[in-house]
Ligand SMILES: Nc1ccn([C@@H]2O[C@H](COP(=O)(O)OP(=O)(O)OP(=O)(O)O)[C@@H](O)[C@H]2O)c(=O)n1
Protein backbone atom coordinates (compact mmCIF):
# COMPACT_ATOMS: atom_id res chain seq x y z
CA UNK A 523 0.00 0.00 0.00
CA UNK A 524 1.51 3.34 -0.98
CA UNK A 525 1.27 6.03 1.65
CA UNK A 526 0.74 9.47 0.18
CA UNK A 527 2.00 12.37 2.26
CA UNK A 528 -0.81 14.83 2.89
CA UNK A 529 1.29 17.94 2.49
CA UNK A 530 0.64 21.04 4.54
CA UNK A 531 1.75 24.45 3.25
CA UNK A 532 2.81 27.33 5.47
CA UNK A 533 3.88 30.87 4.66
CA UNK A 534 6.76 32.61 6.39
CA UNK A 535 7.20 36.31 5.69
CA UNK A 536 10.48 37.97 6.69
CA UNK A 537 9.38 41.51 7.64
CA UNK A 538 12.16 42.69 9.94
CA UNK A 539 14.11 44.85 7.50
CA UNK A 540 14.76 48.59 7.84
CA UNK A 541 14.27 49.56 4.19
CA UNK A 542 17.55 51.47 3.85
CA UNK A 543 17.36 51.69 0.05
CA UNK A 544 13.79 53.05 0.26
CA UNK A 545 15.11 55.83 2.51
CA UNK A 546 11.64 56.39 3.96
CA UNK A 547 10.95 57.58 7.50
CA UNK A 548 10.36 54.03 8.65
CA UNK A 549 10.56 50.39 7.57
CA UNK A 550 9.19 50.06 4.04
CA UNK A 551 6.98 47.06 4.89
CA UNK A 552 4.70 49.52 6.72
CA UNK A 553 4.59 52.18 4.01
CA UNK A 554 1.09 52.73 2.61
CA UNK A 555 1.05 51.08 -0.81
CA UNK A 556 -2.20 50.52 -2.66
CA UNK A 557 -4.19 51.92 0.24
CA UNK A 558 -2.81 49.80 3.09
CA UNK A 559 0.50 48.96 4.81
CA UNK A 560 2.57 47.11 2.22
CA UNK A 561 3.01 43.84 4.09
CA UNK A 562 -0.74 43.45 4.48
CA UNK A 563 -1.11 42.68 0.76
CA UNK A 564 1.07 39.56 0.89
CA UNK A 565 -0.49 38.44 4.18
CA UNK A 566 -3.95 38.80 2.63
CA UNK A 567 -2.87 36.79 -0.43
CA UNK A 568 -1.75 33.87 1.75
CA UNK A 569 -4.90 34.13 3.89
CA UNK A 570 -7.02 34.04 0.72
CA UNK A 571 -5.24 30.94 -0.60
CA UNK A 572 -7.05 27.66 0.19
CA UNK A 573 -3.65 25.93 0.02
CA UNK A 574 -2.02 27.74 2.94
CA UNK A 575 -2.64 26.39 6.45
CA UNK A 576 -1.12 29.28 8.40
CA UNK A 577 0.96 32.39 7.87
CA UNK A 578 3.87 33.48 10.05
CA UNK A 579 5.29 37.00 9.95
CA UNK A 580 8.81 37.56 11.30
CA UNK A 581 9.35 41.05 12.70
CA UNK A 582 12.04 42.71 14.79
CA UNK A 583 11.79 42.04 18.54
CA UNK A 584 11.23 45.78 19.09
CA UNK A 585 8.69 46.23 16.29
CA UNK A 586 6.00 48.60 17.58
CA UNK A 587 3.82 48.71 14.46
CA UNK A 588 2.86 45.14 13.56
CA UNK A 589 0.02 44.82 16.08
CA UNK A 590 -1.77 47.76 14.48
CA UNK A 591 -1.33 46.24 11.01
CA UNK A 592 -2.19 42.61 11.81
CA UNK A 593 -4.95 42.60 14.45
CA UNK A 594 -5.01 39.56 16.77
CA UNK A 595 -8.39 38.72 15.19
CA UNK A 596 -6.48 37.41 12.16
CA UNK A 597 -6.44 33.86 13.54
CA UNK A 598 -4.62 32.39 10.52
CA UNK A 599 -1.64 34.69 11.10
CA UNK A 600 1.00 34.53 13.85
CA UNK A 601 3.65 37.18 14.48
CA UNK A 602 7.12 35.92 15.42
CA UNK A 603 9.26 38.59 17.08
CA UNK A 604 12.56 36.93 16.12
CA UNK A 605 13.87 39.10 13.28
CA UNK A 606 17.65 39.16 12.89
CA UNK A 607 20.47 41.23 11.41
CA UNK A 608 20.05 39.80 7.89
CA UNK A 609 17.16 38.42 5.87
CA UNK A 610 18.65 34.95 6.25
CA UNK A 611 18.88 35.37 10.02
CA UNK A 612 15.23 36.42 10.16
CA UNK A 613 14.11 33.42 8.12
CA UNK A 614 16.26 30.97 10.09
CA UNK A 615 15.12 32.41 13.42
CA UNK A 616 11.53 32.12 12.25
CA UNK A 617 12.00 28.48 11.22
CA UNK A 618 13.61 27.65 14.56
CA UNK A 619 10.71 29.31 16.39
CA UNK A 620 8.39 26.82 14.65
CA UNK A 621 10.24 23.78 15.98
CA UNK A 622 7.68 21.30 17.25
CA UNK A 623 4.83 22.96 15.34
CA UNK A 624 5.83 21.91 11.81
CA UNK A 625 6.79 18.43 10.66
CA UNK A 626 9.82 17.68 8.48
CA UNK A 627 7.65 17.25 5.38
CA UNK A 628 5.60 20.43 5.86
CA UNK A 629 6.26 22.86 3.03
CA UNK A 630 7.34 26.39 3.88
CA UNK A 631 6.88 29.25 1.41
CA UNK A 632 9.25 32.08 2.29
CA UNK A 633 7.97 35.33 0.85
CA UNK A 634 9.32 38.87 1.11
CA UNK A 635 6.85 41.16 2.86
CA UNK A 636 8.21 43.71 0.36
CA UNK A 637 6.51 41.90 -2.54
CA UNK A 638 2.88 43.07 -2.24
CA UNK A 639 1.79 41.92 -5.71
CA UNK A 640 1.54 38.22 -4.81
CA UNK A 641 -1.81 36.59 -5.57
CA UNK A 642 -3.42 33.24 -4.62
CA UNK A 643 -3.06 32.27 -8.30
CA UNK A 644 0.72 32.76 -8.15
CA UNK A 645 0.84 30.74 -4.92
CA UNK A 646 -1.06 27.93 -6.65
CA UNK A 647 1.29 28.15 -9.66
CA UNK A 648 4.29 27.60 -7.37
CA UNK A 649 2.67 24.70 -5.50
CA UNK A 650 1.58 23.01 -8.74
CA UNK A 651 4.93 23.63 -10.42
CA UNK A 652 7.03 22.22 -7.59
CA UNK A 653 4.73 19.25 -6.96
CA UNK A 654 6.57 16.66 -4.86
CA UNK A 655 10.04 17.64 -6.06
CA UNK A 656 12.30 17.27 -3.00
CA UNK A 657 14.46 20.14 -4.30
CA UNK A 658 11.59 22.61 -3.86
CA UNK A 659 11.32 25.67 -6.05
CA UNK A 660 10.71 29.37 -6.43
CA UNK A 661 8.91 31.89 -8.56
CA UNK A 662 11.29 33.62 -10.96
CA UNK A 663 11.29 35.55 -14.23
CA UNK A 664 13.49 34.82 -17.25
CA UNK A 665 15.86 37.75 -17.80
CA UNK A 666 14.86 39.82 -20.86
CA UNK A 667 17.50 42.59 -20.77
CA UNK A 668 21.12 42.19 -21.75
CA UNK A 669 23.12 41.92 -18.53
CA UNK A 670 26.35 43.82 -17.91
CA UNK A 671 28.91 43.39 -15.14
CA UNK A 672 30.69 46.56 -14.04
CA UNK A 673 34.45 46.68 -13.67
CA UNK A 674 35.70 45.63 -10.19
CA UNK A 675 35.72 48.57 -7.82
CA UNK A 676 33.69 50.65 -10.24
CA UNK A 677 30.33 49.96 -8.56
CA UNK A 678 27.69 52.35 -9.82
CA UNK A 679 30.04 53.60 -12.50
CA UNK A 680 29.20 53.56 -16.19
CA UNK A 681 32.23 51.38 -16.83
CA UNK A 682 31.12 48.03 -18.26
CA UNK A 683 33.67 45.24 -17.87
CA UNK A 684 31.71 42.43 -19.46
CA UNK A 685 28.40 41.33 -20.91
CA UNK A 686 26.91 38.35 -19.07
CA UNK A 687 25.18 35.93 -21.46
CA UNK A 688 21.51 36.08 -20.53
CA UNK A 689 20.40 32.69 -21.87
CA UNK A 690 19.35 30.58 -18.90
CA UNK A 691 19.40 33.58 -16.52
CA UNK A 692 16.38 34.12 -14.27
CA UNK A 693 15.58 36.84 -11.77
CA UNK A 694 14.54 35.18 -8.50
CA UNK A 695 11.29 36.22 -6.86
CA UNK A 696 9.52 34.76 -3.84
CA UNK A 697 7.83 32.67 -2.50
CA UNK A 698 10.65 30.19 -2.38
CA UNK A 699 9.27 26.86 -1.18
CA UNK A 700 11.02 23.95 0.48
CA UNK A 701 10.28 21.30 3.05
CA UNK A 702 10.72 22.51 6.61
CA UNK A 703 13.53 20.02 7.26
CA UNK A 704 15.48 20.88 4.10
CA UNK A 705 15.20 24.65 4.53
CA UNK A 706 16.16 24.48 8.21
CA UNK A 707 19.21 22.33 7.33
CA UNK A 708 20.22 24.55 4.41
CA UNK A 709 20.04 27.86 6.28
CA UNK A 710 21.47 26.33 9.43
CA UNK A 711 24.57 25.17 7.57
CA UNK A 712 24.99 28.23 5.30
CA UNK A 713 28.55 29.60 5.51
CA UNK A 714 27.80 33.33 5.77
CA UNK A 715 24.44 35.00 6.35
CA UNK A 716 25.53 37.99 4.26
CA UNK A 717 26.40 35.78 1.29
CA UNK A 718 22.94 34.20 1.27
CA UNK A 719 20.51 36.66 -0.30
CA UNK A 720 17.79 34.13 -1.02
CA UNK A 721 16.70 30.82 0.47
CA UNK A 722 17.23 28.80 -2.72
CA UNK A 723 20.95 29.60 -2.78
CA UNK A 724 21.39 27.88 0.58
CA UNK A 725 19.48 24.83 -0.68
CA UNK A 726 21.66 24.77 -3.81
CA UNK A 727 24.74 24.65 -1.57
CA UNK A 728 23.47 21.27 -0.36
CA UNK A 729 23.46 20.03 -3.96
CA UNK A 730 19.76 20.48 -4.76
CA UNK A 731 18.42 22.17 -7.93
CA UNK A 732 15.22 24.00 -6.97
CA UNK A 733 12.64 24.35 -9.74
CA UNK A 734 12.25 27.71 -11.42
CA UNK A 735 8.54 28.48 -11.82
CA UNK A 736 7.62 31.50 -13.92
CA UNK A 737 6.27 34.27 -11.72
CA UNK A 738 4.93 37.65 -12.78
CA UNK A 739 6.25 41.22 -12.99
CA UNK A 740 3.49 42.26 -10.53
CA UNK A 741 5.39 40.25 -7.91
CA UNK A 742 8.26 42.75 -7.89
CA UNK A 743 10.17 43.51 -4.74
CA UNK A 744 9.49 47.09 -3.61
CA UNK A 745 13.05 48.21 -2.93
CA UNK A 746 13.49 51.76 -4.28
CA UNK A 747 11.08 54.70 -4.18
CA UNK A 748 10.31 54.33 -7.89
CA UNK A 749 9.02 50.79 -7.25
CA UNK A 750 6.01 52.04 -5.28
CA UNK A 751 4.17 53.48 -8.28
CA UNK A 752 4.76 50.30 -10.27
CA UNK A 753 3.47 48.15 -7.43
CA UNK A 754 0.39 50.35 -7.03
CA UNK A 755 -0.37 50.03 -10.73
CA UNK A 756 -0.48 46.25 -10.38
CA UNK A 757 -2.33 46.34 -7.06
CA UNK A 758 -5.07 48.36 -8.76
CA UNK A 759 -5.70 45.26 -10.90
CA UNK A 760 -5.73 41.95 -9.03
CA UNK A 761 -6.18 40.02 -12.28
CA UNK A 762 -2.77 40.71 -13.84
N1 LIG B 1 17.31 41.70 8.62
C1 LIG B 1 16.31 41.57 7.72
C2 LIG B 1 16.41 42.14 6.42
C3 LIG B 1 15.35 42.00 5.54
N2 LIG B 1 14.24 41.32 5.96
C4 LIG B 1 13.09 41.21 5.07
O1 LIG B 1 13.47 40.55 3.87
C5 LIG B 1 12.66 41.06 2.78
C6 LIG B 1 13.55 41.43 1.60
O2 LIG B 1 14.56 42.29 2.06
P1 LIG B 1 14.82 43.77 1.46
O3 LIG B 1 13.94 44.04 0.30
O4 LIG B 1 16.28 43.96 1.31
O5 LIG B 1 14.28 44.70 2.66
P2 LIG B 1 15.20 45.60 3.60
O6 LIG B 1 16.34 44.81 4.12
O7 LIG B 1 14.27 46.26 4.56
O8 LIG B 1 15.70 46.72 2.55
P3 LIG B 1 17.19 47.35 2.51
O9 LIG B 1 18.11 46.23 2.07
O10 LIG B 1 17.04 48.43 1.47
O11 LIG B 1 17.47 47.86 3.88
C7 LIG B 1 11.88 42.25 3.32
O12 LIG B 1 10.52 41.89 3.48
C8 LIG B 1 12.56 42.56 4.64
O13 LIG B 1 11.64 43.08 5.60
C9 LIG B 1 14.15 40.75 7.23
O14 LIG B 1 13.12 40.14 7.58
N3 LIG B 1 15.19 40.87 8.09
Ligand SMILES: C[C@](O)(CO)[C@H](O)COP(=O)(O)O
Pocket residue numbers: 609634693694695696719720721743745
Ligand atom coordinates in the same frame (compact mmCIF):
# COMPACT_ATOMS: atom_id res chain seq x y z
C1 LIG C 1 14.87 36.87 -1.85
C2 LIG C 1 14.97 37.83 -3.01
O1 LIG C 1 13.81 38.63 -3.06
C3 LIG C 1 15.11 37.06 -4.29
O2 LIG C 1 15.34 37.94 -5.37
C4 LIG C 1 16.17 38.80 -2.85
O3 LIG C 1 17.39 38.06 -2.86
C5 LIG C 1 16.09 39.60 -1.59
O4 LIG C 1 17.19 40.49 -1.57
P1 LIG C 1 17.19 41.67 -0.50
O5 LIG C 1 18.47 42.43 -0.70
O6 LIG C 1 17.12 41.00 0.84
O7 LIG C 1 15.98 42.49 -0.82
